[in-house]
Amino acid sequence: xxxxxxxxxxxxxxLGVSAPTTVGLLPLPAxxxxxxxxxxxxxxxxxxxxxYNLRPAFGTRRGTPYHRPSIPKRWGAHxxxxxxxxxxxxxxxxxxxxxxxxxxxxxxxxxGHLDLWTVMGWRALMGAASIxxxxxxxxxxxxxxxxxxxxxxxxVLALLAMVAISAYTASVMxxxxxxxxxxxxxxxFVAAALGWLVNREPVSPRTLVASGVxxxxxxxxxxxxxxxxxxxxxxxxxxMTLCFAGMIVLQRRQPGASIIAVxxxxxxxxxxxxxxxxxxxxISLFDMGVLFVFGLTTIGLAFVLFMEGAKFIxxxxxxxxxxxxxxxxxxxxxxxxxxxxxxxxxxxxxxxxGAALWRMAPDLRRERVF
Numbered sequence: 001x002x003x004x005x006x007x008x009x010x011x012x013x014x015l016g017v018s019a020p021t022t023v024g025l026l027p028l029p030a031x032x033x034x035x036x037x038x039x040x041x042x043x044x045x046x047x048x049x050x051x052y053n054l055r056p057a058f059g060t061r062r063g064t065p066y067h068r069p070s071i072p073k074r075w076g077a078h079x080x081x082x083x084x085x086x087x088x089x090x091x092x093x094x095x096x097x098x099x100x101x102x103x104x105x106x107x108x109x110x111x112g113h114l115d116l117w118t119v120m121g122w123r124a125l126m127g128a129a130s131i132x133x134x135x136x137x138x139x140x141x142x143x144x145x146x147x148x149x150x151x152x153x154x155x156v157l158a159l160l161a162m163v164a165i166s167a168y169t170a171s172v173m174x175x176x177x178x179x180x181x182x183x184x185x186x187x188x189f190v191a192a193a194l195g196w197l198v199n200r201e202p203v204s205p206r207t208l209v210a211s212g213v214x215x216x217x218x219x220x221x222x223x224x225x226x227x228x229x230x231x232x233x234x235x236x237x238x239x240m241t242l243c244f245a246g247m248i249v250l251q252r253r254q255p256g257a258s259i260i261a262v263x264x265x266x267x268x269x270x271x272x273x274x275x276x277x278x279x280x281x282x283i284s285l286f287d288m289g290v291l292f293v294f295g296l297t298t299i300g301l302a303f304v305l306f307m308e309g310a311k312f313i314x315x316x317x318x319x320x321x322x323x324x325x326x327x328x329x330x331x332x333x334x335x336x337x338x339x340x341x342x343x344x345x346x347x348x349x350x351x352x353x354g355a356a357l358w359r360m361a362p363d364l365r366r367e368r369v370f
Contacts, residue, residue: 086312093309094321100302102328105177107294109337111287112173118281120169121274122291127165127299128267134304135260151257153250154265160250161266164243165299166273167236175233178330178341182221182349183237185326185356186214190245198249210359217351224344267299316363326353 111119171180189211195201222234251259283291310318326349333339 090309090312093305094318097302097306098322098324100297102325103332104298105172105329106332106336107290108172109333110290115279116170116173117274117278119173120166121271121278123169123295124165124267124274125271126292126295128264128271130296130300131260131264131267135264138260150261151254153254154257154262157247157250157262158265160243160247161262162269164240165267165270167240171233171236171240175230176339176341177333178345178349179230179234180237181326181329182352183218183234184241185352186218187241187244189214190241191248194245194249199252207359210355213355214352217348221345221348224342316360319360320364
């Protein structure tokens with residue numbers, strides 16, 4: 001969560017749309033660095049070419065036998081030399097990134113005595129520095145063009161990234177971590193709705209049903225927060241999720257642009273905005289160390305690890321692993337600080353997670369994750 005969007009390329013089926021879609025499932029909270037990114041296909045050498053084989057099969061009409069070509073399974077479905085180790089590497093990298101994102105709430109509570117603007121400013125600046133280093137390395141290696149992958153919609157994407165990163169930091173400082181992560185877990189559904197409104201991408205009935213169930217779960221959780229001072233944080237979480245969804249939809253209109261540049265500019269803007277509003281209180285060496293790790297891991301390092309690992313495993317599996325963020329995030333702050341969001345939040349979270357898993361089930365079966 002700490003959302004960055006940590007995102008990855010998945011098929012449109014993951015959102016219930018008919019075309020390939022870039023989406024961060026996150027949470028998820030793939031939020032720690034705002035990021036949607038285009039995954040590069042594995043090198044040609046990693047694909048095992050198998051010819052189509054003719055095999056007898058029985059048709060559904062009157063049991064008449066006919067011949068049809070058996071379609072090779074997608075990359076990652078076969079057990080071939082080196083593939084298992086590549087998959088293990090992918091799972092390990094994505095899992096490591098998810099654990100890093102889940103620690104965002106812990107970092108936020110460690111510096112909870114500082115004002116919101118100071119935390120926002122230093123976390124975002126540290127994240128901007130780490131992502132910029134990654135971008136420079138990518139550029140030097142020839143993976144980005146001379147414009148650093150900047151396109152006509154990149155300024156809008158950068159603005160959305162800035163708002164999302166800022167809203168995320170503000171939300172974790174003003175409500176429970178469970179509230180933030182559960183609301184962010186509805187990102188695929190919000191992205192599907194925006195995709196239909198903006199790009200007229202059709203939404204599957206399964207996504208509509210899952211979205212309705214997830215909305216009911218959010219309603220249960222929000223109702224429990226009325227009068228407890230958590231409503232502002234929940235509203236900021238919703239704003240963050242909406243901005244990330246907007247990034248997903250706009251990225252589809254500009255698929256060739258680099259999200260690294262967008263993330264770096266967005267994080268830099270968030271950092272400057274935070275520090276301009278900060279009272280600049282004295283910061284201890286320990287607090288500065290926490291802020292440094294907060295930004296480095298949740299905005300920079302986790303993003304890189306997730307995107308690298310997602311190249312070697314099915315997108316549905318990467319999305320499933322990233323859902324652990326919603327579970328682990330509240331656990332860390334409960335164990336360290338005794339933060340208990342209440343039974344209603346757990347119930348709402350269970351409903352949202354159940355809806356997300358049910359929506360992902362066909363993709364998991366298709367990817368042969370189970």
